[in-house]
Amino acid sequence: MNAPPDVLGRAAILLRAISARERGSATTAELARATGIARPTAHRLLTALMTQGFVDRDPDGRWLLGPELYLLGTAAAARYDVTSLAQPSVRRLAVATGESAFFSVRRGDETVCLLREDGSFPIRSHVLHEGIRFPLGVASAGLAILAYLPATEVDRYLSANDLTVAYGVSHAPDRLRARIADTRRDGYALNPGLIVEGSWGMAAAVFDNRSRPVGALTLTGIESRFTPDRQPKLGRLLLDEAHRLTITAR
Incomplete structure (x- = not known):
């Protein structure tokens, strides 16, 4: 059996789950269900990601990908796009x-x-x-x-x-x-x-x-x-x- 992902791995799983949503956003509960990560853990990781600009949160409480990911993506685009x-x-x-x-x-x-x-x-x-x-x-x-x-x-x-x-x-x-x-x-x-x-x-x-x-x-x-x-x-x-x-x- 594979070992459970570490903190960085779980954060990456949450970011991928947000990106895969058709609306480009999701609630904490939706992300917890989609990833199998416990809701309190998901919320703690998302809050930490938000402080670094990797996710954002709209007035309805839905998580979105944040501006820092755009900046990183722009820097990587020349190689991977x-x-x-x-x-x-x-x-x-x-x-x-x-x-x-x-x-x-x-x-x-x-x-x-x-x-x-x-x-x-x-x-x-x-x-x-x-x-x-x-x-x-x-x-x-x-x-x-x-x-x-x-x-x-x-x-x-x-x-x-x-x-x-x-x-x-x-x-x-x-x-x-x-x-x-x-x-x-x-x-x-x-x-x-x-x-x-x-x-x-x-x-x-x-x-x-x-x-x-x-x-x-x-x-x-x-x-x-x-x-x-x-x-x-x-x-x-x-x-x-x-x-x-x-x-x-x-």
Whole structure:
């Protein structure tokens, strides 16, 4: 069993939990439930983070990311920011398909959504938004990335993480392995409404100069927009843009 995170680790978990909220804010109770950190401990850590400017609190008592994180992020952007490179691909996908298009990056054993652009089709899927995190293997971006990791890393990851607790039996190892095989065969990943019923997604991995998956481009929408006869067309568009972004980012 992994040791519980130390003070710094728990503070980082709370910051990530705030960033993953669709509204960009959360109450102490919400953060305690989301992270498994006891409410008094969460409140004490958040208060300490606020004194350093890493979080802020609105008049309704909701915690938000603070100005110091913006300043640190600005300083780090020159080294890590790839959103400017990904934005044209995300926009082209949204325009060409009418669906919502996204760019996510891998951070450890998770994916983090960084960009979103909605297409012209009026009905949206709201599973993804900027800042949301999913474990690898969950949602189409996480599946696309997991599928192209070395087999030994996939085995180690699936052995160490029980995704069924949060995401149900559809994310049991045998079912994930079957979807990994499908992804490798097709080149793109398909999420047939496994997180929210009726909300589908497709994704293609983006690679670094060592041919390791570091991110993914995604399209999401309602089930009727991802029919079997349309999936290959969407998949080709995703693969083309993912290849273009892979080459551009190197």
